[in-house]
Amino acid sequence: MTRLRRYARDHAVPLALLSPAVLVILLVVLLPLLFSFYTSFSNYRLIRPDSLWDWVGFRNYLRVLGDGDFWSAFGRTVLFLTVALNLEMLLGLGLALMVNRITWGQRTMRTIMMFPMMFSPILVGFQFKYLFNDTIGLVNNALQSLGLASEPIPFLVDRWLAFAAIAFAEIWMSTSIFAILILAGLFAMPKDPIEAARVDGCSNWQVFRHITLPFLMPFIYIAMTIRSLDVARAYDIVDVMTGGGPAGRTELLWTLIARTAYDDARMGRANAMAYFSILLSIFFTWFFFRKLMAARRHLGAF
Amino acid sequence: MAEVTLRKIVKNYGALEVVHGIDLDIAHNEFVVLVGPSGCGKSTTLRMIAGLEEVSGGEIAIGGRVVNTLPPRARNISMVFQNYALYPHMTVRENLGFSLKIAGRPPAEIEKATDEAAAILGLADYMDRTPGELSGGQRQRVAMGRAIVRHPDVFLFDEPLSNLDAKLRTQMRVEIKKLHQKVKTTIVYVTHDQVEAMTLADRIVIMKDGHIVQTGTPLEVFERPANTFVATFIGSPPMNLVDGVVAGGEVRFAGDASLPVPPAFRGRVQEGQRVTYGFRADNLMPAGHAMTGIGETADIDLTIALAEPLGAETILLSELAGVEIQGKMYNPRAVAAGERLSCLLALDHAHLFDAETGASLRT
Numbered sequence: 001m002t003r004l005r006r007y008a009r010d011h012a013v014p015l016a017l018l019s020p021a022v023l024v025i026l027l028v029v030l031l032p033l034l035f036s037f038y039t040s041f042s043n044y045r046l047i048r049p050d051s052l053w054d055w056v057g058f059r060n061y062l063r064v065l066g067d068g069d070f071w072s073a074f075g076r077t078v079l080f081l082t083v084a085l086n087l088e089m090l091l092g093l094g095l096a097l098m099v100n101r102i103t104w105g106q107r108t109m110r111t112i113m114m115f116p117m118m119f120s121p122i123l124v125g126f127q128f129k130y131l132f133n134d135t136i137g138l139v140n141n142a143l144q145s146l147g148l149a150s151e152p153i154p155f156l157v158d159r160w161l162a163f164a165a166i167a168f169a170e171i172w173m174s175t176s177i178f179a180i181l182i183l184a185g186l187f188a189m190p191k192d193p194i195e196a197a198r199v200d201g202c203s204n205w206q207v208f209r210h211i212t213l214p215f216l217m218p219f220i221y222i223a224m225t226i227r228s229l230d231v232a233r234a235y236d237i238v239d240v241m242t243g244g245g246p247a248g249r250t251e252l253l254w255t256l257i258a259r260t261a262y263d264d265a266r267m268g269r270a271n272a273m274a275y276f277s278i279l280l281s282i283f284f285t286w287f288f289f290r291k292l293m294a295a296r297r298h299l300g301a302f
Numbered sequence: 303m304a305e306v307t308l309r310k311i312v313k314n315y316g317a318l319e320v321v322h323g324i325d326l327d328i329a330h331n332e333f334v335v336l337v338g339p340s341g342c343g344k345s346t347t348l349r350m351i352a353g354l355e356e357v358s359g360g361e362i363a364i365g366g367r368v369v370n371t372l373p374p375r376a377r378n379i380s381m382v383f384q385n386y387a388l389y390p391h392m393t394v395r396e397n398l399g400f401s402l403k404i405a406g407r408p409p410a411e412i413e414k415a416t417d418e419a420a421a422i423l424g425l426a427d428y429m430d431r432t433p434g435e436l437s438g439g440q441r442q443r444v445a446m447g448r449a450i451v452r453h454p455d456v457f458l459f460d461e462p463l464s465n466l467d468a469k470l471r472t473q474m475r476v477e478i479k480k481l482h483q484k485v486k487t488t489i490v491y492v493t494h495d496q497v498e499a500m501t502l503a504d505r506i507v508i509m510k511d512g513h514i515v516q517t518g519t520p521l522e523v524f525e526r527p528a529n530t531f532v533a534t535f536i537g538s539p540p541m542n543l544v545d546g547v548v549a550g551g552e553v554r555f556a557g558d559a560s561l562p563v564p565p566a567f568r569g570r571v572q573e574g575q576r577v578t579y580g581f582r583a584d585n586l587m588p589a590g591h592a593m594t595g596i597g598e599t600a601d602i603d604l605t606i607a608l609a610e611p612l613g614a615e616t617i618l619l620s621e622l623a624g625v626e627i628q629g630k631m632y633n634p635r636a637v638a639a640g641e642r643l644s645c646l647l648a649l650d651h652a653h654l655f656d657a658e659t660g661a662s663l664r665t
Contacts, residue, residue, distance in 0.1 A: 192387030195354050199458075200401035200448070201375040210400070214391040 040271035060272035092178025125240030185219030221292035228284035304455030312359030338509035380449035555623030586629035
């Protein structure tokens with residue numbers, strides 16, 4: 001105790017200067033976190049505030065574990081993550097490689113490439129909802145006028161088509177994040193090893209496979225980390241395009257959680273789900289970060 | 303057999319021509335050094351031989367086969383780059399064996415070849431490290447090892463030592479020369495360092511502004527420079543050059559100084575011709591501190607402006623006809639600035655160049 005007091009006396013000024021930051025973090029981050037963690041062990045319903053004190057132990061968590069809807073939303077989210085991240089990575093890589101080859105007007109191309117990122121996800125959602133609409137949608141009208149489809153395709157109603165439509169919107173919006181980060185990698189890449197590889201007998205494909213790609217992996221993993229957090233919390237596009245429906249067929253974790261929390265007003269249950277979902281995000285972050293570290297260690301000098 | 307032939311090689315970037323029709327024949331197993339100041343087109347020429355740069359005009363043949371349109375991998379060459387260009391994500395062993403792996407050779411053969419190269423270059427202890435964990439000299443050695451594992455027809459070196467410190471550079475220079483003796487192969491070596499060129503080359507090719515200025519053995523280009531550019535570029539300190547006019551078997555300089563026409567040039571100059579008189583510091587020596595057996599000499603009195611003692615000899619700075627010149631004092635004694643010394647010039651090693659074009663008047 002005396003030691004603590006002496007420490008406080010010796011470091012009075014730094015401690016005083018740090019205290020506002022500490023206080024703000026406590027109030028803004030830690031307190032809500034603790035509160036939400038507590039509510040996940042209660043039967044808290046928004047419409048009955050006194051239920052906040054209704055301690056139910058692990059009941060919420062056990063219910064969630066046995067909830068088929070939750071697990072299908074969980075599985076769908078993982079699938080959505082896998083599909084969106086991989087396609088975005090491949091498309092972004094292709095885009096970056098092509099833009100890197102442009103010698104004239106590259107800056108303009110780079111700016112144009114970023115356009116999709118400049119729109120609010122909600123607006124992107126509305127736009128694609130309109131495009132894929134089965135009666136007035138552009139895609140359906142075009143397909144029918146061109147004689148490629150005889151009747152409207154229910155893009156936003158069929159389970160898999162709706163999933164694909166949402167993934168399409170998400171990929172359209174965010175491929176440029178991969179493209180930009182990979183392009184940055186390509187700009188930073190030293191030219192010499194590529195030339196050395198060509199002299200060493202590599203074809204263009206082998207140069208890409210053995211030299212370029214390993215160098216780009218850290219950049220790809222950074223993009224993966226950012227995007228996995230982004231996609232794992234996907235809500236807006238889904239909510240706008242399908243609202244998680246029809247009949248919960250496109251429900252992702254956060255649309256389910258939001259519905260549970262605000263439509264059903266079961267805050268305690270929703271918080272328990274949220275903690276499971278956060279585990280998923282943490283897992284993806286950890287996974288890609290580890291990959292990133294390994295790739296960077298591999299590159300040694302860089 | 304892997305002789306390299308360049309026929310009227312031209313390189314241009316759009317309207318800008320940087321190499322203007324170079325002709326060069328490199329014999330099998332010859333060590334040729336392309337040397338010149340930066341921007342003279344020597345690296346571009348090397349990269350055209352490697353296939354990393356497109357040939358704009360003319361013909362390049364390796365071992366009798368025209369390779370103009372072949373990609374680098376089809377030319378059976380190896381190249382050592384200025385920045386080593388090692389593959390950062392591979393260990394030394396993988397770096398060395400990469401080309402063989404790409405060629406689809408069996409693992410046993412790759413291992414044998416890499417171990418052999420590692421033994422030649424003393425890399426055995428570093429085989430499992432990545433380039434990031436190596437020093438500059440070690441990286442350079444890996445780059446060379448990577449080049450020799452393939453037993454290529456031609457080695458190409460692009461200023462391989464310029465990133466090393468002075469001591470290591472000298473050491474690696476010796477190793478490259480030893481390597482050439484061990485692994486007999488045609489070598490084309492690019493450098494801007496005339497000492498490297500002199501010490502390594504069987505034959506030096508001096509380039510300037512996209513042209514070949516002179517080709518010859520190190521001693522030839524040192525003793526018979528084709529023009530004032532070569533005279534000042536090869537040798538250190540650079541050759542003293544003083545402008546004058548031929549008058550009765552002498553060259554008169556501004557003021558009233560004069561020197562005899564060197565024996566090799568007698569009968570090759572006309573009365574009243576404007577010439578540039580050239581001689582190296584090594585051949586201008588104070589009387590009593592000269593080398594012996596230097597043939598015909600001329601006497602000249604010089605006021606010493608500055609003396610730079612190097613131990614075995616002292617470099618003397620003086621002035622002749624308003625031009626700063628350098629001389630060398632062998633078995634030196636202390637020399638004070640302002641001291642007037644009577645000096646000898648070894649005329650057999652003096653040169654005359656055309657004052658306008660700078661070309662040697664020897665032929």
